[in-house]
Amino acid sequence: MMEMHLPVLQVIVPLLSAAICFLLGRGKLPWMFATLVSWVTFAISILIAIQVSDGSTLQYELGGWEPPWGISYNVDQLNALVLVIVSGIAAVVFPYALRSVEREIAPEQHGLFYTAMLLCFAGLLGITITGDAFNVFVLLEISSLSTYTLISLGKDRRALTSSFQYLIMGTIGATFILIGIGLIYALTGTLNMADLAERIPQIESSRTLQAAFAFIVVGFGLKLAMFPLHLWLPNAYAFAPSVVSAFLAATATKVAVYALLRFLFDVYDVNFTYEAMQVQYLLIPLATVAILFASIVAIFQNDVKRMLAYSSVAQIGYMLLGIGLVNATGITATLLHLFNHALMKGALFLALGAVCYRIGRTSIQQMAGLGQQMPWTMAAFVVGGLSIIGVPLTAGFVSKWYLILGTLENGWWPLTAAILIASLLAVIYIWRVVEVAYFRERPEGAPDVKEAPLSLLLPTWVLAAANIYFGVQTDFTVSFAKGAAASLLGGAP
Amino acid sequence: MDTLGLFNYWVVIFLMMAGFYTVIARGNLVKKIVGLNIFQTSVFILYISLGKVSGGTAPIVSDAATAYSNPLPHVLILTAIVVGVATTALGLALIIRIKEAYGTIEEDEILAMDQKDEGRE
Amino acid sequence: MLGLTAMTIIRLRSLFAVVMLFSIYSLLTASLFMVLDAVDVAFTEAAVGAGISTMLMLGTLMITGYREKRPAHSPILPLIVVVLTGAVLVWGTLDMPHFGSPDQPVHQHVAPRYIDDSPKEVGIPNMVTSVLASYRGYDTMGETIVVFAALIGVLSLIGIKKYTNKEPGRTEKPPESILQVAAKLLIPFILLFALYVQFHGDFGPGGGFQAGVIFAAGIILYALTFSLKDAMHLAPPKVVKVIAAFGVLLYGGTGIVSMLKGGTFLNYSVLAHDPIHGQHYGILLVELGVGLTVASVMMLIFYAFVSRGEAD
Structure with missing residues (x-):
């Protein structure tokens, strides 16, 4: 009986737990509760992934009304993969949160902090799992509102302005999505994604449909920080509390990429996206510029957190490039990178959070000599860094490999070159940190720092190890990504 | 007839763009929030216009009615209005904190202060 | 009417007046919703837009002050973005089903079940x-x-x-x-x-x-x-x-x-x-x-x- 309800439990467990968490008050209780919830949710996502691993799909009718009249949850390999990564990251980040949050956030706000984290987490899962276009908007707003809150909890006053900036950009994005959904609804009379997919081919030449497409792409583009709509991201990640940066960098943009994929290929279809709208000619230049430009900007950052944030903009470029390649290998690369990037950025931000825990800030000069004093933390940072660069035997290599295969398949040499150049740029910005941390002395008079406590190290190393594990053992990720890519390109599900 | 049938939508688009302009062009944070509200409200009008049936009545069963307007857009917009007010409340709370931290709510002045901060680091 | 109010809101620099006008704008929208048969929505818009939002905005102004400064940078770029977006929308509406006509898809698919069957299935009018x-x-x-x-x-x-409760409490109630x-x-x-x-x-x-x-x-x-x-x-x-x-x-x-x-x-x-x-x-x-x-x-x-x- 439980098995049947898994899809809905995936979302309502964290969602309703948030309300309970709110009542738990202060102290460690909210944290313990939230961590437990994140583990339960992770377990649920794995059970779901097992059920769909043979290529089948699950459908769950909320309220007992069959779609398109009611709202339904649909799970296939694509969103099962995203569910696993989002809840997996949460299951690692929540245990980590305790010490880091104690240091960075005032005690009376801990209860609210964990409540907001759970809401954000549940919202992201909800966007991923739902099969209803309007429901996406509602859950998007749940996760967005809690994200604004989480960012504003950062210590620096600039956290407030970056949160406000994100609120404005995010709401414009959400409203664009709302306009897009409204226009599609005007033409088809339905909101259910599968039902839309059936009806859209009949009216493909409609200009309204094309306008709706533009609004949805721009709306999600804002949310996923597609270049040049990325302006909110670097500040938001740089000034948010460490835990929040790690969680958001690893999950939020991934979910937006997923949602974009879902709309491009399932609600609309391959023909419409690639032939009628020629979306590849928009994505490829933007993605290429994003990869190169953001990587170069990253090199010149003094704050390591902000450096990683610009690196995220570049990595999102890789994902969009994969979509622009118009072949199954490209989409596979996008999905692999979605999964792997969550692992590497998670590991990097968590390692950085541990640094912040000990020295209180994250500017690059302050990290001098940390290689000796915090060997485990910095080693995890290096592993994450290698993965970002795409060194063989790390997860980052796998996704870049597929991306390069995808460009070669089309014979698009310049793109292959761009990817390689961007990898070199990544070597430079990661090396800057390594050089400072390992080959410079601790500045005179700087207090001695100890290694980070175990409760921070352990989660960081879980992710760092995952980077290596998924770099060597690629069966799970590649088979899911390939299956999902095939079903995306195969037209309506 | 061709343009008349669409006139209503064009008015909505005008309102949308007025709101959108206020959001991106104005530097005062409160005014941005007001603009955001106008932008969203006009989208609501778009949805509700979709649901209207000429000669229909409000979708509550009554004997006198022959045709009802479509209830679905109404429901969607009820939800969206609530989302809008939630965003507004949060945005205003942020403004209050920004005012306390910076002493101003003009975007340009805040940016200038931030740049000074960065220079110092 | 709505357009006029919106334009005035953009132009005015007294934030207090802006908020008041916004409230009026909301009420106008609410009455428009009434005309379009959306009674529930009208009710909510009036309560939220003219009520709660306005009140919160006034509360904020109390803290932040009432005047807006003259914007320093030129409005050209935003204007281009806005006009472009508007143009896409107008272009998009050219193929829209006409306002109010009962045979548009919105009224043909999904909705009929709500209208015809919900009184039976759910049992409320x-x-x-x-x-x-x-x-x-x-x-x-x-x-x-x-x-x-x-x-x-x-x-x-x-x-x-x-x-x-340490503040000197009012022992005797004022009239x-x-x-x-x-x-x-x-x-x-x-x-x-x-x-x-x-x-x-x-x-x-x-x-x-x-x-x-x-x-x-x-x-x-x-x-x-x-x-x-x-x-x-x-x-x-x-x-x-x-x-x-x-x-x-x-x-x-x-x-x-x-x-x-x-x-x-x-x-x-x-x-x-x-x-x-x-x-x-x-x-x-x-x-x-x-x-x-x-x-x-x-x-x-x-x-x-x-x-x-x-x-x-």
């Missing part, structure tokens, strides 16, 4: 309520949680300042002003009306959300005419917070009970022997959940804004 609470009940739960999320945000940002007497007479009716809207949503326009807003308005009126302290005494923030979370849990709990009874999440039909009765109970419970959460969240947000203003 207000179709908006049926769709809201039953067919798309999950969206409404999401909406309740969005409100809850806003509360979390506001509390963590500005919090509610506590009033200590009541006319306003206070009038409010005293009015408030019970407002609260009663809120309850009516809450439980009458099945038949006429109304429902949990509108009722919640009205109920909160009653308490807010009390706070305005007497003092925030008195209001907090009447409805202590601690208790109200618990109610806010309880509302969410009541909604979710209804869903979980229907799961335990063998249906899917939020399938009310299994709640009683007869599906129609089950639907009735379910809608009653979830609307109550929405009402409780909305009323308490609105009150708490009001407390937070005003106590922040008084603290300065």
